[in-house]
Amino acid sequence: MKPKTLSAKFYEAMDKLVPRYPTRVALLLPALHQAQEEKRWLSDETLDEIATYIDIHPAQVREVASFYTMYNLKPVGKFHLKICTNAACILRGADELVEHCEKKLGIACGSTTADQLFTLAEEECLGACGTAPAMMLNDDYVENLTVSKMDEILARH
């Protein structure tokens, strides 16, 4: 029996959800979110532990985790910048913003800085089109982005 690496909080939160769904498999997306909340990214070990908890084949966990973009299957930096470059944001200069970040951080979009501080990514529409350009900084939305606002955020962290 493999040792558990997810916290008691994880198991408590999941057990609370059990009566809310008619099947155990329906717990999978919540479980992946809950695990990522405490681990920041989902390693094979974590995925296997979730498979055991829900009682499904480890392959089933991976097919679901890899389908959705929010589940980090690789480590991410302390600050995960997800800049929307879809239609409304691109109309308001989002791609220039991404280019600016690439230069400022010295990394290509899709990568993490060497000091593991920042991960820079392009994102699809976040539903903040009226306040474009917008991005997610970890779990939070930052809207009405400008180059200077961006610089401020990068400097702050």
Place this chain on the structure above:
Amino acid sequence: MPKCTIDGKQIEFAAGTNLIEVAKSAGIEIPFYCYHPGLSIVAQCRMCAVEIEGMPKLQTACSTNATDGMVVKTNSERSVANQKSVMEFLLINHPLDCSICDKSGECDLQDFSYRYGSAHMRYEEERRTFVDDDMGPIIKKNMNRCIHCTRCIRFADEIADKREIVALQRGNHTEIVTVEGKPLATEYAGCYADICPTGSLTLKDFRFQKRVWFLKKTPSVCEGCSRGCNMDISWEKDTVYRCNPRTNMEVNKWWMCDEGRFNFHYVHNPLRIVEPETMSDGRTAKVDWDKAIHAATHATTGKKAVVLVGSDLTQEELQGIQKFATKKLGGAQVFHFGTPGVKTVADDKDIDHLLKRASKTANLNGVEKLGIQPFDKVPAGAQVAVVFRGGRAQLPNLGSTPVVGVGVFFTEEAKNFAAVLPGASFAEKNGTIINWKGMEQKLQAAIPAVGHSKQLAEILLHWTHGAAKEEVIPAAAGEITA
């Protein structure tokens, strides 16, 4: 009975039948990839889309059941255009490496492209490629050839009952894998190669062995257990190259297990004895048939014999042996052997959720129907055992009793036999076997008896020096080959 019209043909059908099957019953082909009668319907490949009167969009034939009065056109301008465009889409990322692909010659992608696709390639961009992970010893994966029909994923989930093949990621990057290249655990892995419509999942065992257009197919039955899965033996000249399942809705539907599928290898195993042998001065010698028969006669004449028959033999062979035992071996008792611990039909049972049975021989039911008792131990006073066996039944411990073996044996197990008279394996003979349900099924010879092996009828005829055929071996009389 309800009727519908497909391409102008009026066709009767049973309610609940999809259009692909209804069309097929009237000899009309609707091409498809993701559809499989044994798997759930997903309507993904879009290849089978047809025009139905009264419906503005094309409808996938696999997911549309025929209704009374329905009018369908499979070859209208729109249907044909769709077939061409789906074929085009399927080929734009395909490596088109037919010249080195095992599937060539029996590939749905090839066949439907030829019949329904376009001869021109308009794609000029870079193709998406994958790096292949291993899938274990049975299946070779080539992800670049995959057309994402998802038959394999559905098979894993619905038939093999092991969700070990899954799709990772999504969109054009979707990759179908086992987790981290883990070998497939299912005992039905070979079926993946059957259901894959391209060369994406192929048998490692058959890889680069033979081009399929050189192979002939002989319908036969698997001897791996008492299920009696129907199968085809693929062969060329005198070699068997592979076996795959043949559809039989009563017995095995569309599937067979790996043990059965790869069972045929023993037919050409170099350790199989295919020349008559005798033992003298503690050494085995290869001899001609006359000498071998002479040694067998010498070993049994005037001696109390016991006859053992494998439950892997056919009804005809068994009946011949029973007569032979009575008339030529002094009324020797006949017992059957096959699978340790599964002595009777009552002992036999399903051992997994799909096909496999406890009896590892195919004719346990038949042998019992002939009144033959299971072997327990060598009866007191028996001086020689004559063991008849097809190649599959597990030899029991006969202690120090001298043995004459007739049939398929291997060097190690027969090394102390007084004589070995090599016989035909399942792939080399015709005959009847009875499966667990009591169904009579037919083995059919695909290749001639290997090496110097002979059909049982011929061996018994030789042993009885041509004594009246009809007396000794009427049932097996038809087996004699030139």
Place this chain on the structure above:
Amino acid sequence: MEAQKGKWETIYIQHFREEARPLKYYLDQMEGYQALKKCLGLTPDDIINEVKKSNLRGRGGAGFPTGTKWGFIPKQSPKPKYVVCNADESEPGTFKDRDLMRYTPHLLIEGMVIAGHAIGANVGYIYIRGEYTREAKLLDEAINEAYAKGYLGNDVLGTGFKFDLTVHRGAGAYICGEETGLLNSLEGKRGEPRVKPPFPAQAGAFGGPTIVNNVETLCAVPFIMRKGGEWFAKFGKFEKSGGTRLFCVSGHVKKPGLYELPAGAITIRELIYDYCGGILDDKPLKAVIPGGSSAPVLTASEIDVALDIEPMMKAKTMLGSAGIMVVAEGFDVVKLIRRITKFYAHESCGQCTPCREGCRWMEEILGRIMDGKGKRQDTDMLLSIADNINGKTLCALGDAAAGPVISFVTKFKPDFEAKMPAGGTHA
């Protein structure tokens, strides 16, 4: 959110403030849960008929009449029934459900309980896109408030009616906005759309009869049940399309944001120039994407269309999710359609052949054109591929990818040709 000035009555937008979220505000200022009280004394058929009368049409994008949809649910069912709220809001250009959920969550909750009573369901799920982390938390808080006061739970308002509501977060997949993709995702699977039939009304969540409704659709229900279907229907300027709706304006306008207007009351032109202050920097207009990125684009001379479902359809585009994106002259529309196509290729679930292969193919060609390596025949090629996708896929994502490509290439062909190397390469 700047308060919208204008002559139309609004029901949502005046409440889009942080102060409006707590239950107390909802009870005091919005006659909260009065509709539910009333509905628990009505029969399911009463409720469904009232919703039918209101001419409420789905606000998610498909515009299906809500009352009719609810009417499809069988009265008896061996399997439990479900009310599912589609809060996946991922159509580019759309941002209305976000405000409804973070400012007036109790509207949604009340709407769902009423829907549960109308179809005989005791369980509801709010499937909210994963990125709306904050909104999911706020919904959870509101749900807790509702449980505490007996608007949810085993004995709703002491009537014995049972209704449980759970927030279920998505995790970044636009395709989960498709109702059957959503249901698969709810069940813990890949969010891949299902073959229809069976439809969710027959076999939806966990195999049971299910209604899947957009957030805004469900938020309209308390109003309809309190003030009557006729009242709601009267807002609409066109037949069979009632109520006010939230319009999301983004892109090159001076005042982007949410606007609440009666369905069909004004045209796109009026919205842009009379409400949104006109084009940024007073530039001339180049194009408008009127219904989320899936809607075919309109040129500057095509914007005298009323903002409602039927008029937009007649204009060969769609109102969809009412996400209006405005493009001024000077912006590279080829870049725009390339990015939009890249979106669809990225979000394609990969099940069906035309979408999986065709979307990427279109993305590749558009990328090549943007890189200056376009060929003369690329525009025809794009139209041919889009045509082979349109109407031929398992779900509407294929159509959503094909329609825009066809419209951009057809209406802005010179923009594409301008990107081809001089003289053009001809394969």
